[in-house]
Amino acid sequence: MGKGGRVLCIALPMILTIASLVCLVFVFLGSRDAKNGTTSEFYFWRADTSNFTSNPNVKIGGHNISGLITAIDGTASANNLSDFYQVGLWDYCSGKNDSGDDKVTFCSKPQSSYFFNLTEVWNLQNTSAEEAFPKTLKDGLKAYQKGAHWMFVIYVIALAVTAGEIVVGFFAIFSRWGSCVTTIVSAASTLFTILAAITSTVITSIVVGAFEASFKAYGIKTSFGTKMLAVVWLAVAFSLVSGVFWTLSTCCCSGQSGAKRDGGIRRSGTLVERTPYTHEYKPVGEPVFGQQPAYGQPGHGQAMPMHTMTGAQSHARHQSQGFEPYRNV
Known part of the structure; x- marks a missing residue:
């Protein structure tokens, strides 16, 4: 098939790899810009505090958290508590609910290995709120803080290796050896993309579970960012399929002409075989x-x-x- 066939052979895995990269880019851009309505819809988890009500008599797991609730109520009374908070890879965004329409009004400064520090965001530093945290919330936030660092590192590696896969993939046009190298890079890209998806899904589950167990009785609802997680796992799917096609390209469509493969000489469209001496x-x-x-x-x-x-x-x-x-x- 020659070079033309070789290009067609790697076109599909290249397109799939680019699609995986685009999905990872959305993860990095999610919940970053308050003015961008598209990217602000991509977040890992969200806490809706618009229906928060203080009830000091409620106990969570046999533990009275009236001190925490009183502190949150004080923040809400001072209009320092937003109607919702949504957390991404770099930061969090908050906003107001206007007649059922959520509008992002603020996004924090991006930082690597970000985690949602409940005490700082809800202005609970000068209160006894942290002492009143139930064990479920303390354990969840502790695991979240540690996991956020590794989650960020894994996402950076996944993004870098996927971008490198695209660059190396161009060399696959010329030979099967190029496909072999690209397949190795693709395997690394798929591995880190899967790890990133698993890590973010597990950490998000831990946070949502901890918040729901601690604050559901007070009207604070916590939910998954389904769009963000869907994009993450879509990146995994694209990466897996592209890896399969990169592997197939190592054993088909060599890129050489038929005459060169068969050891003949092509003259004026006719293949002339070399005769032995x-x-x-x-x-x-x-x-x-x-x-x-x-x-x-x-x-x-x-x-x-x-x-x-x-x-x-x-x-x-x-x-x-x-x-x-x-x-x-």
């Missing part, structure tokens, strides 16, 4: 292709039989005419 023992100086000696030279007309030669003549002929071991005809 033929070898024949010939006396040195003996005419080739049946040519006769020139007129007047010894041997013209007919050759002198060996048995009619005298001993001296035979010896002289052997001395003057050696035998060439291999002579190409």
Whole structure:
């Protein structure tokens, strides 16, 4: 098929790899810009505090968290508590609910390994709120803080390796060796993308579970960011399928012409096979292709039989005419 067939062979895995990269880019852009309504819809989890009500008599797991609720109520009374908070990879965004329509009004400054610090965001630093945190919430936030760092690192590696896969993939146009190298890079990209998806899904589940167990009785609802998680797992799907096609490209569509593969020479559209050399023992100086000696030279007309030669003549002929071991005809 030649180079054209080679290009078509790697076109599909290249497109799938680019699609996986785009999905990962959305993860990095999610919940970053308060003015961008599209990216603000991508977040890992969300806490809706618009229906928060304080009830000091409620106990969570047998633990009275009235101090925490009182502190949150004080923040809400001072209008420092937003109607919702949605957390992404770099930061969080908050906003107000206007007649059922959520509008993002603020996004925090992006930072690596970000985690939602409940005490800082809800202005609970100068209260006894942290002491009133139930065990479920404390354990959940602790696991979330530790996991957020590794989640960020894994996402950065996944993004970088996927971008590298696209660059290396261009070399796959020229040979199967290029496909082999690209397949190795693709395997690494798929591995880190899967790890990123699993890590973010597990961490999000832990946070949502901790918030729901601690604050559901007070009207605070916590939910998954389904769009963000769907994009993450879509990146995994694209990466897996592209890896399969990169692997297939190592054993098909070599990119060489048929003549070069078959060892022939193509001239004017016709494949001419190389024929092996033929070898024949010939006396040195003996005419080739049946040519006769020139007129007047010894041997013209007919050759002198060996048995009619005298001993001296035979010896002289052997001395003057050696035998060439291999002579190409």
